[in-house]
Every structure is written in C-alpha cells, then in structure tokens.
Amino acid sequence: MRDFIKVTRDKMTAAVLYGKRDVRIEQIPIPRVARGEVLVRIKAALTCGTDLKVYRQGFHARMIVPPSVFGHEMAGLVEETGEGVDSFRPGMRVVSANSGPCNRCFFCERHLANLCEDLQFLNGAYAEYIKIPERIVRQNLLILPDNLSFREAALVEPLACVLRAIEETAIAEGDTVVVIGMGPIGLMFVRMLKQLGATVIAVGKREKQLVMGERMGADYVLDATHLNVVEQVRRITNGRRGADVVIEAVGTTETWQQAMGMVRRGGTINLFGGCPSGTHIPLDTTLIHYSEITIKASFHHTPRHIREALDILHRREIIGESFITGEERLPSLRNVLERLLDRNGDIKIAIVP
Numbered sequence: 504m505r506d507f508i509k510v511t512r513d514k515m516t517a518a519v520l521y522g523k524r525d526v527r528i529e530q531i532p533i534p535r536v537a538r539g540e541v542l543v544r545i546k547a548a549l550t551c552g553t554d555l556k557v558y559r560q561g562f563h564a565r566m567i568v569p570p571s572v573f574g575h576e577m578a579g580l581v582e583e584t585g586e587g588v589d590s591f592r593p594g595m596r597v598v599s600a601n602s603g604p605c606n607r608c609f610f611c612e613r614h615l616a617n618l619c620e621d622l623q624f625l626n627g628a629y630a631e632y633i634k635i636p637e638r639i640v641r642q643n644l645l646i647l648p649d650n651l652s653f654r655e656a657a658l659v660e661p662l663a664c665v666l667r668a669i670e671e672t673a674i675a676e677g678d679t680v681v682v683i684g685m686g687p688i689g690l691m692f693v694r695m696l697k698q699l700g701a702t703v704i705a706v707g708k709r710e711k712q713l714v715m716g717e718r719m720g721a722d723y724v725l726d727a728t729h730l731n732v733v734e735q736v737r738r739i740t741n742g743r744r745g746a747d748v749v750i751e752a753v754g755t756t757e758t759w760q761q762a763m764g765m766v767r768r769g770g771t772i773n774l775f776g777g778c779p780s781g782t783h784i785p786l787d788t789t790l791i792h793y794s795e796i797t798i799k800a801s802f803h804h805t806p807r808h809i810r811e812a813l814d815i816l817h818r819r820e821i822i823g824e825s826f827i828t829g830e831e832r833l834p835s836l837r838n839v840l841e842r843l844l845d846r847n848g849d850i851k852i853a854i855v856p
Contacts, residue, residue, distance in 0.1 A: 516856060517572045517630035518836045523561035526837045531572070531630075536585040539637030541644060543597060546653035548628035548854045549576040549827070550843060551661065552686055558840045564780065566624045574628030574854070575601035578647065578656035582632060588640065598656040599635050600643035600663070600809045601625045617667065617803035629836055631856040642806045648817040654830075654853045655816055655823025660804065662812035662821065665691045668801035669699070670808075672773045674748055676700035681736055681765050682721075684752035684776060685712035687826055687850050692750055692775075693719040694821050704739060704746065706732050706761075711848030718825070733764040745770060752776045756784045763787065768794040775801050827851050 514530040521527060536542045554574055557563045567573050578598040581591050591597065604611050604619035611619050627633045635644050647656050665688060674680060678701045682692045685707030696703050697720035704723045705716035717724050723739055725732045737743040745767035751758050754776030762772045763786070778784075790796065804812075816823055830853040831839050839852050 515631040516833055517627070518574070518833060519570050520557065520561070520567065520573045521570045524558060524841075525561065526558060526840065528834050528836070533632050534634035536583055536634055537637075538586045539588060539640060540585040541581055541588060541591055541597075541635045541640050542583040543577075543579045543599065543633050543635055544582040545577050545579040545628060545631060545633055545856050547578055547657050548574045548856075549654070549657045550839060550852045550854065551576050552688065555840060555843050559844065566626055572627040572630050574630075575624075575626050576657045576660050577628035577633065578653040578659075579633075585637075591640070591644065591646075596647040596653070596656075598645055598647055598659050598813065599625065599633075599639060600660055600804070600806070602803065603636065603638035603642050604805070605638075614805075616805040622803075629833060629854055631833075643809050645810065645813055648813075650819075651813075651816055651823070654827055656813070657853070658816060658821075658823045658826060658851075659809060659812045661688060662691055662815065663804035663808040664688070664801070665695060666811050666815075667804050667808045668692075668750070668773055668775050669695060671799065671801050672748055672750070672771055674699060674701060678702070678747040679704065679740055681706060681746045681749040681762075682716075682752060683707075683727075683732075683749065683758045683762060683765075685709065685716045686752065688775070689750075689752040690715055690719050690826060690850065691821065692752060693721050695815075697721075698820055704736055706736075709846060709848050712850065715825075715850065733761055736765040740767070744768070747771070748773065750775055754778050756782060759784050763790065763796070766796055768796070771797040771799065773799055773801055777802075827853050829853070830855060832856075 515533045517531050581595040603623045604616035605621040608620040680701045681704045682689050683706045703721045705721035706725045707713050708728045748771050749762040749766045750773045751762045752775045828849045833856045
C-alpha cells in the first residue's frame with residue numbers, strides 16, 4: 504500500500520504563532536495549489552534555533568508576521584501538483600528548502616543568491632500540509648534518495664547553511680578551527696570540518712552537547728562554564744598563536760568577543776550566529792588592524808548548497824539521525840519548544856503531524 508492518500512477534506516492541523524511564546528494548534532484551510540505550485544504532505548519537520556527564536560520573540564522581521572504557521576525544515580510526500588508541474592507527481596518523496604532567489608537582481612547576478620533582493624521565504628512546516636511556491640518548486644524542491652528517511656532529509660536546509668559558511672571562510676586541510684557553540688549547527692560544523700581534515704576545538708556549555716561534539720570528531724572539547732576558553736585555546740595552539748579560524752555559532756556579545764581573543768594574527772573569524780537586532784559590541788581596533796584579522800559573517804544558503812547538502816546526506820558523510828534526539832506529535836509542539844528554551848540538551852526534535 505502506498506503511503507499516499509488523496510486530500511478529500513478542507514481543513515488541516517497546524518501550529519499557528521500568535522505572538523511571544525503563543526503557539527496554538529488549530530484547524531485551518533488546506534492550501535490550494537495554483538499553476539507551478541506543489542502541495543506537500545509533511546512527514547517530518549525539525550525544530551531549529553531560528554524557530555525557537557521566532558517562538559521566543561513572537562515574530563521574525565524578514566519571514567514571519569503573526570498570526571502565521573511557522574517552521575521551515577521539512578520533508579514529505581507530494582500530494583498534489585499545479586498546472587505546468589512536470590517534474591513531480593503525487594507520492595514522490597521530496598525535501599524543500601525554505602527560500603528561492605529571483606536570479607535577476609544585483610546579488611543573484613554576482614552568485615550571491617542568499618542575499619537576493621527579492622528572496623522568497625517559505626514557512627509553515629509545523630502543519631499537515633505545506634504549499635511550495637512555483638519559484639521554490641523550480642529551484643529548491645528535490646526528490647529524496649531511497650536511503651534517506653524524511654527526518655534525515657529535513658536536515659538539508661541547515662546543513663546547506665554550514666556548507667556555504669565553510670566555503671566562504673576558505674578553511675583548508677590542516678587548519679586549526681574553533682567552533683563556539685555545540686547546538687545542531689555547531690555540531691554540523693564539527694563534523695564537516697573533520698571531513699576536511701581540520702583540527703577542531705569545540706566550545707560549549709551543555710554536557711550532552713559537549714559529548715556530542717566529541718562524538719562528531721572534535722579533537723578538543725572545552726566547557727565554557729568552567730574554563731577560561733580563550734586562554735585554553737591559546738594553550739592548545741602552537742606557540743599560543745590562536746586558531747587559524749574561529750566560527751561563532753551562538754549569537755551573543757560574549758561569544759563574539761571570545762572569538763576575537765581566540766584567533767591568530769592573520770586569521771579569520773566567521774560570525775555565523777546572529778545576535779538580536781540592535782546589538783552592538785566593542786571592538787579592539789588595534790588588535791584587528793595590526794593583527795590583520797578578517798571578520799566576516801555567513802547568512803543562509805543557495806540552491807547549489809542545498810543540492811550539495813542532500814548529496815552529503817545521501818553519501819552518509821553526515822549521519823542525519825545523529826542530530827535528532829527525539830520525536831513528538833504536532834500537538835506537543837509548544838511543550839517541545841518550552842523544553843528547548845530550558846536548554847535541556849536536546850539537539851533537534853522531529854515533529855510528526
């Protein structure tokens with residue numbers, strides 16, 4: 504029997520965000536597809552640090568205006584296709600990215616599709632169904648390999664962000680890299696950097712995640728709650744020079760400043776973790792200038808990196824299930840998000856409608 508049932512009803516269950524820590528499980532209309540669009544029945548949606556931030560603050564300046572269904576890491580089955588869709592048919596196993604660039608603007612023409620001036624975002628994964636817009640269908644809706652579960656495939660989006668950041672930071676085999684933050688993103692950095700042949704120093708606070716950092720291959724694991732981690736990084740690196748690269752994957756003023764103290768002269772800092780809007784930090788301009796420190800940031804992904812991420816999961820260079828620490832039904836979403844706010848050590852939870 505195929506795992507596919509034609510929609511014969513008008514309503515679906517969805518998690519609707521109304522404001523700060525206000526998520527309600529409701530019955531809302533099932534989206535109807537127009538030309539070029541695809542309706543996907545969600546089989547797994549993963550929790551994400553961005554979704555947790557959205558839940559905590561009640562909105563996202565670029566992506567979500569409440570009331571709105573939210574969530575953006577998902578995989579599922581094609582349920583229905585709009586007119587003109589030839590590459591997909593009902594019953595296909597698919598994964599969708601959460602955006603689609605215009606391919607015409609100043610940034611797209613310069614291979615910076617992640618900075619597209621008309622980047623179309625997609626949210627609504629915490630629901631039974633989601634409508635994939637035509638632009639995303641064309642560029643970022645992909646068929647799943649047989650060896651990938653829906654849960655694993657939903658990791659494509661965050662992994663694509665990590666791959667782009669590593670590429671943009673020009674990390675090479677033999678480099679010593681500090682990764683600050685052992686959440687899901689930090690752990691993905693550790694795993695992929697070890698694949699590149701880097702020496703990795705993992706910095707975190709939660710015991711479960713520090714253990715995971717070690718399992719992902721980190722050469723050194725530093726507990727930031729008990730150690731002066733800047734001093735420890737200096738001690739670990741040859742001549743106390745500091746690391747070739749520091750990747751900050753938390754998004755706090757404290758960790759941004761720690762990164763400055765960990766990098767060697769001529770090294771690079773990637774401020775991957777986004778701080779709250781309006782945050783400012785003091786910078787030692789003498790240190791930056793005379794040590795020739797490069798400071799950059801990485802945001803989002805491109806269609807190329809989405810495909811690379813799916814291929815890496817397919818080849819099992821990353822074992823997707825290693826990042827998923829539990830599974831819950833959609834009605835439990837609010838409780839799941841509250842647990843994650845309490846920093847209980849979970850990495851990602853699969854939400855199953």
